[in-house]
Amino acid sequence: MDATDSKASVVIKLHQTVNETSSNSSPSNPATGHSQQLAALDTCCQKAMFKSMKHEEKEKLKQRCGGSWKLVLGYLLIGERNYRREKSQVVAGLGHSIVVTAKGDVYSFGANSSGQLGLGNTEDQFEPCLIRSLQGIRITQAAVGCRQAMLVSDTGSVYKFGQDAFGDWGSSGTYSYTSSPKLLESLEGIFVVQASIGGYFSAVLSREGQVYTFSWGRGARLGHRSDLTDVEPRLLSGPLENALVVQIAASNCYLLMLAYQPTGMSVYSVGCGEGGKLGHGRPKENLGIPKLVEHFHVLDVKPLSISAGAFHCAALALDGRVVTWGWSIRGCLGHGNEDKCKHLPARVEGLKDVKARHLSAGAYTTFVVADNGDVYFFGWGRSLDIQVDGAEKATVLTPKLPTSIVALNEKVVQISATNATDWFKQGLGCPHALVLTESGRLYAFGGGTKGQLGVKLVEGQTVRSTPDRVDIDDLA
Numbered sequence: 001m002d003a004t005d006s007k008a009s010v011v012i013k014l015h016q017t018v019n020e021t022s023s024n025s026s027p028s029n030p031a032t033g034h035s036q037q038l039a040a041l042d043t044c045c046q047k048a049m050f051k052s053m054k055h056e057e058k059e060k061l062k063q064r065c066g067g068s069w070k071l072v073l074g075y076l077l078i079g080e081r082n083y084r085r086e087k088s089q090v091v092a093g094l095g096h097s098i099v100v101t102a103k104g105d106v107y108s109f110g111a112n113s114s115g116q117l118g119l120g121n122t123e124d125q126f127e128p129c130l131i132r133s134l135q136g137i138r139i140t141q142a143a144v145g146c147r148q149a150m151l152v153s154d155t156g157s158v159y160k161f162g163q164d165a166f167g168d169w170g171s172s173g174t175y176s177y178t179s180s181p182k183l184l185e186s187l188e189g190i191f192v193v194q195a196s197i198g199g200y201f202s203a204v205l206s207r208e209g210q211v212y213t214f215s216w217g218r219g220a221r222l223g224h225r226s227d228l229t230d231v232e233p234r235l236l237s238g239p240l241e242n243a244l245v246v247q248i249a250a251s252n253c254y255l256l257m258l259a260y261q262p263t264g265m266s267v268y269s270v271g272c273g274e275g276g277k278l279g280h281g282r283p284k285e286n287l288g289i290p291k292l293v294e295h296f297h298v299l300d301v302k303p304l305s306i307s308a309g310a311f312h313c314a315a316l317a318l319d320g321r322v323v324t325w326g327w328s329i330r331g332c333l334g335h336g337n338e339d340k341c342k343h344l345p346a347r348v349e350g351l352k353d354v355k356a357r358h359l360s361a362g363a364y365t366t367f368v369v370a371d372n373g374d375v376y377f378f379g380w381g382r383s384l385d386i387q388v389d390g391a392e393k394a395t396v397l398t399p400k401l402p403t404s405i406v407a408l409n410e411k412v413v414q415i416s417a418t419n420a421t422d423w424f425k426q427g428l429g430c431p432h433a434l435v436l437t438e439s440g441r442l443y444a445f446g447g448g449t450k451g452q453l454g455v456k457l458v459e460g461q462t463v464r465s466t467p468d469r470v471d472i473d474d475l476a
Contacts, residue, residue, distance in 0.1 A: 074260075086102065094421075114162050120133065139159075157187075160182055160184050239290060239291070250308055264318075316358070320354070330364045365417050368399065381396045405435065413437060430463055442469070
């Protein structure tokens with residue numbers, strides 16, 4: 001069992017015993033219960049994000065987690081699991097790629113006209129390049145959007161580079177950008193553990209489980225009612241203001257949030273609801289403040305992680321089941337039909353015999369990684385030239401094993417698919433996907449005209465269907 005499997009099993013066991021560890025209950029053996037609490041606290045203290053907290057901050061977090069150090073440990077572990085904190089991770093953006101090693105180094109490659117690779121220039125790169133200006137800073141998480149990226153350090157700081165404001169593009173034909181990582185001073189005093197970038201906004205998650213959103217100076221302010229020109233991060237208002245959020249996932253115009261509670265976890269959504277991607281049963285309802293996705297309780301599904309695609313959503317349940325909802329463009333929901341919306345979350349029946357541990361919702365595509373390392377795909381196969389049953393498929397309506405990934409004969413631990421589309425025809429090419437294996441090997445396939453696959457394609461070639469190895473050290 002690898003470290004990821006071990007961590008996942010710890011999380012599941014913590015939740016299976018959650019009712020025994022609430023502050024209002026007494027274990028049958030007080031001495032055993034006390035020793036378990038001390039052991040959990042000791043493990044918490046080994047985590048960098050917890051270690052740096054003041055005593056009163058730790059106690060406050062404990063109370064917010066139900067008064068139990070075991071539940072605090074569960075909160076920390078779920079966060080680490082879902083955004084791969086302090087582990088190697090890969091992020092496929094629109095036309096470019098970001099890779100974070102377990103040591104905290106960052107490599108980037110692909111389109112770079114707005115400095116979105118963070119290398120201090122605007123030249124496209126066809127092989128991985130180390131962002132040397134970050135030497136001495138350990139990065140623990142990365143977020144990628146259209147022509148921009150954000151990096152989170154182990155000390156809770158956030159660095160941004162690329163296009164400064166989404167709204168600048170298309171208005172005058174010019175835009176401002178930053179080509180080297182720049183510290184976001186507006187987040188000073190907030191210990192950030194995760195960042196996520198949408199099309200018109202960004203969001204960050206603090207170690208205390210609070211969400212801050214900021215727009216690009218447009219109307220998509222998501223969760224706070226400040227002036228339209230306000231671009232400062234603001235605490236999300238509404239029902240999650242005092243809740244404990246453990247993961248965020250942004251796409252073009254909406255945001256998903258996974259809230260941690262002593263009795264389990266819940267999904268909330270906010271933003272544009274067109275196509276039903278907010279999961280509330282109302283396909284055209286837009287929300288300015290977060291709302292609980294109640295249908296998970298109807299399905300008796302306990303969510304463990306979330307993923308936001310361009311037009312659809314996916315969630316992984318604690319028992320390994322997969323749930324999807326939103327626009328079923330090209331079959332990306334995996335329910336056997338095409339171009340039909342699911343306004344409420346629904347289980348993917350084609351995966352009922354599969355125990356999933358990771359998923360990635362992309363632009364018209366969905367990837368699911370099983371606990372044995374197998375990868376399943378459904379959605380628009382033509383966008384990635386993906387092969388199923390030995391042949392390229394334009395549309396895959398139910399979960400299938402991609403032939404080319406099976407041929408790698410590798411156990412996959414993470415896959416990232418581009419979850420944005422080229423709205424303004426910026427020439428960033430087709431979507432692509434990055435595959436990280438247990439052995440520490442990185443593979444890339446899909447659109448590659450800008451170098452986002454880590455290689456320069458031959459003349460006339462735009463998409464590569466076969467995953468090719470991308471050489472980067474220290475990914476194991």
